[in-house]
Amino acid sequence: MTYLLSCRLPNRHQSLQPLAMARGLLAAGERLLRRFARSRMQRRPGLCLLMVVMAVCSVAEAARLDDELLVRDTTHQMPDLRALAAGNPRKVAFFELMIPLVVAQNQRLSEQRDWLQAMRRRAGEAGRDYSEREQERLNALCEQAQQRCSVSAADIGIPWDDLLASIDTLPLDMVMVQAIEESGWGTSGHARNANNLFGMRCFTSGCGTGRAGREYQRFESLEAGLAAYYQNLNANPRYARMRQLRARLRNAGERVRAEDLIPMLGAYSTRGEAYFATLNELLRWNRGLIRTVRERLAANGVLS
Numbered sequence: 001m002t003y004l005l006s007c008r009l010p011n012r013h014q015s016l017q018p019l020a021m022a023r024g025l026l027a028a029g030e031r032l033l034r035r036f037a038r039s040r041m042q043r044r045p046g047l048c049l050l051m052v053v054m055a056v057c058s059v060a061e062a063a064r065l066d067d068e069l070l071v072r073d074t075t076h077q078m079p080d081l082r083a084l085a086a087g088n089p090r091k092v093a094f095f096e097l098m099i100p101l102v103v104a105q106n107q108r109l110s111e112q113r114d115w116l117q118a119m120r121r122r123a124g125e126a127g128r129d130y131s132e133r134e135q136e137r138l139n140a141l142c143e144q145a146q147q148r149c150s151v152s153a154a155d156i157g158i159p160w161d162d163l164l165a166s167i168d169t170l171p172l173d174m175v176m177v178q179a180i181e182e183s184g185w186g187t188s189g190h191a192r193n194a195n196n197l198f199g200m201r202c203f204t205s206g207c208g209t210g211r212a213g214r215e216y217q218r219f220e221s222l223e224a225g226l227a228a229y230y231q232n233l234n235a236n237p238r239y240a241r242m243r244q245l246r247a248r249l250r251n252a253g254e255r256v257r258a259e260d261l262i263p264m265l266g267a268y269s270t271r272g273e274a275y276f277a278t279l280n281e282l283l284r285w286n287r288g289l290i291r292t293v294r295e296r297l298a299a300n301g302v303l304s
Contacts, residue, residue: 075221174258
């Protein structure tokens with residue numbers, strides 16, 4: 001497969017002689033390939049293809065992607081997926097980048113829920129007071145969920161049902177289709193420049209990226225942007241109905257599906273029913289590929 005790219009070198013490289021530039025590009029490519037051999041990214045062919053394509057654009061860009069996508073274990077920056085052809089190459093790269101982040105976020109929330117449920121079972125038991133550390137964690141989770149709690153060693157005033165309704169996971173495929181729609185498969189300006197894949201706005205001048213009067217929040221990493229999206233759906237009063245439905249399904253032992261929660265996202269877009277229809281259409285077209293990529297990542301040990 002051949003990709004024809006229009007590459008623009010940074011100003012500091014424009015004075016390089018052609019031979020020196022070629023040597024620099026070759027060295028950058030060799031460094032990337034060595035990293036591929038040592039990195040788990042070798043198990044993500046879509047992202048590997050993206051990295052090779054970007055490596056030929058400039059030494060500086062290759063080094064940036066090398067640092068941000070291959071080396072960092074805890075945070076990631078959004079690469080420029082426009083380097084890949086629209087269709088499966090771009091889709092696979094997008095899913096390989098985002099699925100592990102969403103799975104990790106859901107895992108953190110699941111662990112928090114398990115701990116909260118254990119604490120709830122202990123509430124009121126004689127001789128089972130909470131330790132100072134447990135009280136601190138309970139207070140922190142109440143704050144995360146924007147719930148008013150009164151926590152002490154023996155006198156616990158926690159709205160457990162409301163708290164557990166807010167500390168919960170989201171369906172992977174729902175998160176994926178919202179990210180697709182809100183970021184144009186990761187190619188929008190606020191996705192590329194601000195790690196904002198979910199169209200989250202801010203409303204004071206200079207608060208983010210974009211034109212005046214329509215600015216988008218800026219995040220230091222994809223993880224930070226994803227966490228803010230979860231926090232929005234899990235704590236914002238405008239999504240209380242979504243959380244209530246999710247809690248009812250959970251308490252009934254039923255699976256929480258994207259199709260169930262999407263109609264509860266009315267506050268997310270002014271498009272109303274048209275927005276729901278778009279998300280459901282993206283779900284129908286991409287659910288199979290999301291499942292395939294997830295299964296491959298899991299088989300290769302990429303997912304926790």
